[in-house]
Amino acid sequence: MKKLLFTLSLSLLLRASAALAQTLYVDPGTGSDAADGSESAPYASLEKAVAIANELTGSGPITIKLFPGLYSLTDKVAIHPLRVLSDTGRFTIEAVTMPDDPDWTPAKMPVIQSISSNNSQTQFLHSTGFLVAANHVTIRGLKMLGSAHPDVVYYYPISKEDESLGDMVVSQCYFVSEVHSSQIQGAIWAQGPKTSIDHCVFYNCRNAILLFRSVEDFSVTNSIIYGANESAVWMGPVERFTFKNNVIAGGNYVWVRPGDSSPAYKFIDCVMVDNEHYMGYYGSNGLVETTNNKNFVETRVIKKGEMDLVIRKEPDYPVNYLHLTPESVGYELNAGIFKSPKQPTPVKEKGM
Template sequence: MNKFFQSLLAISAFSLSQLNAQTLYVDAVNGTDNASGTQASPVTSIEKAVELAHNFSGNEPVTIKLFPGLYTLQSLSELRTKQQPDKADSYTLEAVTMPDDADWQPTKMPVIQSVSANNSTVQFAHSVGFLVDQNNVSFKGLKFLGNANPAVNYYYPISRKNEALNGLTVSQCYFIGEKNSSPIQGAIWAHGGGTHVDHTIFYGCKNALLLFKSISDFSLTNSIVSGSYEAAVWFGKNDPDFQFSNNLITNCEYVWLRPENTAPKYTFRNSVIAGNAHYMGFFGPKGAVEATENNHVEQNVKKSGAVVLSEVKTNGLPADYLNPLPQSEGYGLKAGIFKKTKP
């Protein structure tokens, strides 16, 4: 067989392996973007892995696994396959080493930071890290930072603009913004149904969750929102019957913003909501305004006491950073990125 046909067969085999593969590995330190994407031969960028996944059928679950490292998004990454899947966890972006693994430590958490300029003009010019464009997408065990590009005023690490989509899970993740240098306008901006957030920490984001259109089947559990300088949650008028439990909400300007002239019967359970400037509010022509008439229900919600988080001091990054310390109000609620108790 001459060299031409040998090369052709090699290229065909490589392409076929990519189309049939369902798990792709990414390594910012040791990968190369002309690699096959296997565990032994990872690609180096998330963008390359997402591009390869575009050619997958969607008939089988797709998983992109990230080794430790810093991943900079140069442009918007659109998460989709050829067909719309119906199964849970049909498309997952996750860390190779998860927070509950015995050998996890902060340095093993993949860090994702966008440096992209504005890459979307839907409603207004803004920058998006990941555009969720199919059903049943999950993010697990990742740390998201803000966008340091000075040309960007509004940055959203995760966005789902199609309100007909369903199924978005964010679990055991960090979203850490710094309003003076790398801000996060909204950590998760998602229309549609089935948004579930658990064991996730939002720290210093202008807004943690922005949920407006066709919202249903929403849950926020075992999570921490600290330092949101607009609101922890903006919530549309749909489906007030969501699950909100075992959360710590502190040091925010508003805990909850809703549409003007509405008073849904929200229910908040088993949480600490303390140390915030305002609780319930609505957003009107003059911006955010504190709501004087509310219809929400509180079940075992504590609204006093100090939420004390494990933060960086002179000894560097602690293993439990931004999780509650034992002396914190609500420590027993098990809010934070660990699902299992760490030794």
Template sequence: MYRLFIIVCFLCFIQTGSAAQTIFVDPVNGKDHATGTIKDPLAGIDKAVALASGFSGKEPVTIKLAPGLYLLTRQLLISPFDIKNDTMPYTIEAAILPGDSGWLPSSMPVIQSVSPNNKNYGHFDHCIGIQVERNNTCFKGLKFLGNTHPAVVYYYAIERHRPELKDMKISQCYFIGSKNAAPMQGAVFAQGSGIKIDHCIFYECRNALLLFLSVNGFSLTNSIIYGAYEGAVWFGKYSDFVFRDNIIANNHCFWVGMKDYQPHYVFSNSLITGNTIDMGLNNNGVIEKDRSDILATGTIQRSGKVLLNEIDKDTIPVNYLHPSPASAGRDIPAGIIKTGR
């Protein structure tokens, strides 16, 4: 696996033509005080983010993560280099992406927080994994787990708090919660425009997506939200979004909209089934049932049992948490693997 990581990183180095804005991280073979090059990787994401903060900000930044476990002992803050000229892409991604040659589930970098509460907003104590405070961010090929700290009740894996921010893409990522061991209150809690969620799987998080302020241009595509025990998607007063090729199943509530707002929602080519409440309303954080019908174009499947490939043997199946051959929705191209299962 390590040799594969080196080969992939070397190919990326050749393609970009420069390692000046690319940082390599390896939790097994890296060191805290390394230079972050292919041959001298850092050991942790926090060290890579700190190193990137010293860059000029005039070129894109990519942080490549080798397979392994990454523990966050505090909030990881991604800040802009220059607030007035915050335009360059900033990417944190797996060195080996799902669908790449040689990829296995064990290739995924696993990000888990063990931090105590690290943020207080409006007298609300909670914990953030990655706090995004810049434009043009991207997260690819990562597996996020919940927080195991016993004092943490509300944990958000990725938060973008400021509504003036724009452009954030999350692709080919797992968000896996366990309410009895490592809960995830919200996988993605984000404000601002241009939020794109593509080919992701959200499994047994309390809430998958919490999106309230200035969320123009949102899209959710080719993704699975399963077993959210509060709400799959909480959404603000906006109608201009793209929703297609998704499987939303066995959640307490599928869509939680804003009370006293009459939007025109369009959901396309998706399976929406097994949810206790389809359309809900946000009444000061409490979900009320919305009597409105789902407005949709394309094909919306509204029935069928979703069966996911879960771990039941000694190895993790390559397509785990994707629909099994006997599952409803297996014809929908949803899941982290883009080129077949």
């Protein structure tokens, strides 16, 4: 009898948890903002889905799933749910088809591009894509492009302004910038503790990662930062973090830190090649290179060798575009958007 009561109680508890959880779907091609946001009747805009999700009460996870397509943001998308979240019940925005799914192709990756003018005056005038204003937020499986709006000088696809908030995860995302047409000033600009960046690719962003205030317990793992024309990472004072299995190449500064300081940074199993400068700080005349690196701990960090990325030569995207070629130094680190490595797309010979 006790066993039966326990089974019934567990069943009711699971049903209650399932009822509290909420999943919304968005399809910019076939959806409608007058729909109910279900998988068969998705919303058309990401803004609508986030607005609905923000109003949900109770507890349990909130998930917004994005079908393939182009998502044009006309303003910043602010994530500030009423629902009580936890590290196990998160607010997640993710692709319907993730990079490690067997049927994933580049065409199935949702593309996020802001067409908004400047929409924030926090610290200075700029434009933001996602404004994370809550704890326990995950963004994964998306491709972020730069802003082409002529009024926007500084664009940040993901920002978190409130330094009291923590536990933000960004995973398996592309951040692709073009300096002459659609610049990304900083791909991820986040204050506060516990920011986790994993298996991402940052291509030609002016800065990839900007972390300044109350930064603790953050991690950057298995990511590629290529062509950062200011810095790969610009960070405030912090010593407790994980920086492992990353590739930084083809950029200006690898790391910019506060003043001419020498914090006890630890870099593990990384490749840092073909960059103009290693460490720098912001002085009265702008960025200044420093050799004050006495407290750094580098474990298996490679600074010499040849590295190339898979680029798009044919009309179709290679499945592993902007990832390291097999001949590149650091290929074995498995950096990039795939947690399980994808095989290169076979090249068809002419006449086949």
